[in-house]
Amino acid sequence: MSNLLTFTPEGIYCAAGDFHIDPWLPVPLALITHGHADHSRLGMGAYMATTSAAPVMRHRLGEIKMDTVAYGDVTSINGVDVSFHPAGHVPGSAQIRVAHKGDVWVASGDYKTVDDGLSEPFEPVRCNAFITESTFGLPVFNWTPQDILADQINDWWARNAADGVFSLLSCYALGKAQRLLRAVDPSIAPILTHAAIENTNRIMRGQGIALPDTTLVTPDLDLKAHKGALVLATPSALNSTWARRFKPASSAFASGWMALRGVRRRRAADRGFIMSDHADWNGLNDAIKHTGAERIFVTHGYTSVFSRWLSEQGYDAKVVQTQFDDDAGEDGA
Amino acid sequence: MKNFAALFTALDQTTKTSLKVAAMAEYFRTASDADKLWCVALFSGRRPKRVITTKLLREWAAQKAGLPLWLFEECYPIVGDLAETINLFLPPAEEHKERSLSNWIKELKHLSTLDEEGRKSGILAAWNTLHRTERFLFIKLLTGGFRIGVSQKLMTRALAQATGQDEAVLTHKLMGNWTPDTTTWVDLIETDDPAADLSRPYPFYLAHGVENLDQLGPTSDWFIDRKWDGIRGQFILRQGEHHLWSRGEDLMTDRFPELAKLRDFLPDGTVIDGEILAFQDEKPMSFNALQKRIGRKTVPKKLLAQTPVILMAYDLLEIDGKDIRHETLEKRRNLLANILKNSPIEAPLRLSSEVIGTTWDDFAKERARSRDLHAEGLMLKRRDSPYRAGRRKGDWWKWKIDPLTVDAVMIYAQAGSGRRANLFTDFTFAVKNGNDLVPFTKAYSGLTDEEFRKITTWVKRNTLQRFGPVRSVSAEHVFEIAFEGIQASPRHKSGIALRFPRMLRWRHDKPMDEINTLDDLKDMLRTYG
Ligand SMILES: [Zn+2]
Ligand SMILES: [Zn+2]
Numbered sequence: 040m041s042n043l044l045t046f047t048p049e050g051i052y053c054a055a056g057d058f059h060i061d062p063w064l065p066v067p068l069a070l071i072t073h074g075h076a077d078h079s080r081l082g083m084g085a086y087m088a089t090t091s092a093a094p095v096m097r098h099r100l101g102e103i104k105m106d107t108v109a110y111g112d113v114t115s116i117n118g119v120d121v122s123f124h125p126a127g128h129v130p131g132s133a134q135i136r137v138a139h140k141g142d143v144w145v146a147s148g149d150y151k152t153v154d155d156g157l158s159e160p161f162e163p164v165r166c167n168a169f170i171t172e173s174t175f176g177l178p179v180f181n182w183t184p185q186d187i188l189a190d191q192i193n194d195w196w197a198r199n200a201a202d203g204v205f206s207l208l209s210c211y212a213l214g215k216a217q218r219l220l221r222a223v224d225p226s227i228a229p230i231l232t233h234a235a236i237e238n239t240n241r242i243m244r245g246q247g248i249a250l251p252d253t254t255l256v257t258p259d260l261d262l263k264a265h266k267g268a269l270v271l272a273t274p275s276a277l278n279s280t281w282a283r284r285f286k287p288a289s290s291a292f293a294s295g296w297m298a299l300r301g302v303r304r305r306r307a308a309d310r311g312f313i314m315s316d317h318a319d320w321n322g323l324n325d326a327i328k329h330t331g332a333e334r335i336f337v338t339h340g341y342t343s344v345f346s347r348w349l350s351e352q353g354y355d356a357k358v359v360q361t362q363f364d365d366d367a368g369e370d371g372a
Numbered sequence: 373m374k375n376f377a378a379l380f381t382a383l384d385q386t387t388k389t390s391l392k393v394a395a396m397a398e399y400f401r402t403a404s405d406a407d408k409l410w411c412v413a414l415f416s417g418r419r420p421k422r423v424i425t426t427k428l429l430r431e432w433a434a435q436k437a438g439l440p441l442w443l444f445e446e447c448y449p450i451v452g453d454l455a456e457t458i459n460l461f462l463p464p465a466e467e468h469k470e471r472s473l474s475n476w477i478k479e480l481k482h483l484s485t486l487d488e489e490g491r492k493s494g495i496l497a498a499w500n501t502l503h504r505t506e507r508f509l510f511i512k513l514l515t516g517g518f519r520i521g522v523s524q525k526l527m528t529r530a531l532a533q534a535t536g537q538d539e540a541v542l543t544h545k546l547m548g549n550w551t552p553d554t555t556t557w558v559d560l561i562e563t564d565d566p567a568a569d570l571s572r573p574y575p576f577y578l579a580h581g582v583e584n585l586d587q588l589g590p591t592s593d594w595f596i597d598r599k600w601d602g603i604r605g606q607f608i609l610r611q612g613e614h615h616l617w618s619r620g621e622d623l624m625t626d627r628f629p630e631l632a633k634l635r636d637f638l639p640d641g642t643v644i645d646g647e648i649l650a651f652q653d654e655k656p657m658s659f660n661a662l663q664k665r666i667g668r669k670t671v672p673k674k675l676l677a678q679t680p681v682i683l684m685a686y687d688l689l690e691i692d693g694k695d696i697r698h699e700t701l702e703k704r705r706n707l708l709a710n711i712l713k714n715s716p717i718e719a720p721l722r723l724s725s726e727v728i729g730t731t732w733d734d735f736a737k738e739r740a741r742s743r744d745l746h747a748e749g750l751m752l753k754r755r756d757s758p759y760r761a762g763r764r765k766g767d768w769w770k771w772k773i774d775p776l777t778v779d780a781v782m783i784y785a786q787a788g789s790g791r792r793a794n795l796f797t798d799f800t801f802a803v804k805n806g807n808d809l810v811p812f813t814k815a816y817s818g819l820t821d822e823e824f825r826k827i828t829t830w831v832k833r834n835t836l837q838r839f840g841p842v843r844s845v846s847a848e849h850v851f852e853i854a855f856e857g858i859q860a861s862p863r864h865k866s867g868i869a870l871r872f873p874r875m876l877r878w879r880h881d882k883p884m885d886e887i888n889t890l891d892d893l894k895d896m897l898r899t900y901g
């Protein structure tokens with residue numbers, strides 16, 4: 040069996056086209072699925088990403104050499120056809136399709152199959168071999184529908200606002216924050232943001248993504264005038280002195296991990312909203328089925344359990360060790 | 373079940389005590405009497421008996437979900453809670469039928485009378501009619517593992533708010549071995565009938581560890597006696613019947629049959645707070661000796677002869693049937709001494725004698741003798757203090773001896789459960805024996821959340837081998853392990869077992885080759901075992 044893509048110490052590698060996908064060590068040419076820090080790293084000779092992923096990457100990585108492509112456009116690299124297809128994970132996120140002499144591989148990056156109202160919705164891509172993530176690859180993960188989630192968050196915020204209490208909501212700066220902004224009801228009260236989130240907001244507004252008005256939290260901001268506001272903060276900011284200025288406050292996390300009561304309680308936040316930018320159990324299984332692939336490579340998550348499950352379903356499934364498993368801090372979970 | 377699930381969610385969704393109490397009080401104002409009674413029972417640890425083995429529940433959950441059992445078993449350690457795993461594993465219910473909490477518990481009792489097939493169809497039907505949170509609670513009841521993150525004290529406070537009764541009165545009412553089957557809401561909570569249950573104990577007064585001796589004032593303000601190393605107990609003699617309660621509100625009367633003799637020596641209407649001690653030749657034996665008696669509901673004659681127990685009396689709470697807890701400690705002790713002065717040597721009862729001294733230094737010297745006397749330290753009690761309820765600061769302090777400690781290296785790690793799922797919190801430690809490492813204890817408390825997070829990251833990156841949920845890690849990190857006692861244990865490879873082991877400090881400063889040896893532990897066993 041041919042291996043169009045292989046797994047090397049640098050990351051996923053295409054020997055025929057001589058390029059890498061989401062590498063974690065410096066290589067000459069890196070195709071990047073999306074801008075999260077565990078996929079998009081510094082030090083590559085040249086980058087290729089989707090047009091909508093590029094602005095955030097440029098902001099984070101600085102001066103880089105980068106080609107951008109539209110979803111679906113086919114580029115030939117050393118005779119290998121590559122194209123980017125929506126992964127539904129965050130704006131600009133892509134599954135990368137690699138085709139050569141009739142063999143078709145797809146590297147999923149991170150993905151989710153439900154429409155989050157922000158990212159370009161996931162599109163299944165037919166292939167022979169599929170490299171899938173498995174962040175939530177256990178049947179105990181089943182996401183709450185987006186409209187119910189929005190109701191839960193708005194309800195929590197509105198009650199707090201009525202009591203003059205700040206709603207301190209922790210989320211990842213890229214993707215989750217903007218998804219939340221589009222899901223909440225901005226008529227409840229003002230929305231304040233941490234700088235890491237506001238930077239990303241500014242870039243996304245710049246690329247034409249509509250977001251409600253937000254106010255950056257600065258030292259001289261009059262907090263009394265913003266009682267009851269929704270405050271979006273990164274997870275690290277929530278536990279820092281930065282967050283202590285908002286008093287009284289109710290705190291919450293928005294993450295797929297909030298599905299587990301133990302994790303929710305350990306965070307010692309008042310609320311946990313089960314909102315993930317990764318596919319849940321059914322999402323993963325559906326996505327894999329729709330690729331039509333026989334060979335499945337499982338990365339990034341509950342790899343051994345999920346690949347055993349896939350093998351029992353008749354797939355030729357293997358675990359691929361990646362460095363994503365490190366606590367790189369940001370993956371939109 | 374809907375309003376009980378809402379209560380559970382409200383409790384689960386806040387870390388603020390005042391909101392928890394308000395949510396419970398609201399439930400006690402609005403729920404039916406039968407539901408309220410069960411709620412009080414559940415929140416005070418009176419759980420219904422387990423209806424079915426967890427093995428069968430897991431199998432049925434996997435069948436219902438149409439997924440293999442091994443996949444369930446993989447999920448369980450990650451979720452960390454069996455009922456939650458089952459609940460998340462199952463598909464959503466297809467219909468909904470509202471039944472009250474007490475009604476569901478009735479259903480559980482009915483199920484327990486059926487054969488396995490009957491239980492299975494009953495449980496699957498229940499799973500298919502309950503909403504998510506309701507189903508989680510139902511499974512918790514099924515597995516007999518219902519525990520909630522609310523102390524009995526907070527529940528009692530809520531009950532006080534809802535009923536307008538005094539908190540201490542309610543605490544008293546809730547003690548004893550009632551269950552929802554033996555009483556009603558009206559009898560238990562609303563009826564004022566002090567004679568209803570002669571066995572009813574007073575809430576124990578518990579002391580905090582002393583913080584600052586300098587702030588205690590002159591030693592003459594304090595009555596000081598030993599903190600004996602046994603089991604705290606409350607002995608009750610009323611209308612010719614005697615009862616012995618543990619601090620955890622367990623009735624221990626039958627476990628210590630020799631104390632029945634006290635009925636012949638004590639006047640009726642007496643309640644004594646004391647310590648159960650294994651006692652021989654007018655000296656307490658070590659806690660290890662008493663341990664053989666703990667957990668045995670019936671005691672063989674031989675053991676009774678080998679490890680006889682006595683009640684070491686600390687305090688008198690009731691005399692001639694009258695509650696004297698409001699009197700000063702000094703007065704209560706005088707009355708106690710008076711009752712005990714005529715009791716003969718064969719009575720299994722002694723007065724905990726006052727430790728005499730003038731300066732705090734004198735008492736520090738006395739405290740240093742504790743381990744030799746099989747005591748845990750000293751108790752400092754203000755001479756004019758009443759006997760209070762629960763753990764209070766100010767009038768009583770315990771001045772414990774420092775724990776025994778060894779430096780050991782971590783060799784195995786296991787993820788915690790519940791609040792600590794996804795964190796490595798359960799560790800196995802080893803000492804040196806020549807060139808080998810010998811595991812000798814587990815410990816899972818004593819570190820901060822921040823330290824647990826750090827060690828978790830380290831464990832993930834330094835795993836040598838996995839054995840199910842357990843990982844062996846490279847022997848690198850040294851911890852100071854504190855413990856209260858040590859005893860010989862042929863069941864363990866090291867030959868020893870520790871009492872209350874915990875991590876005192878993460879010794880970043882200590883290299884692996886400076887840890888303690890098995891010989892050090894054996895020395896400790898000879899000295900303190
Ligand atoms: Zn990722
Ligand atoms: Zn990501």
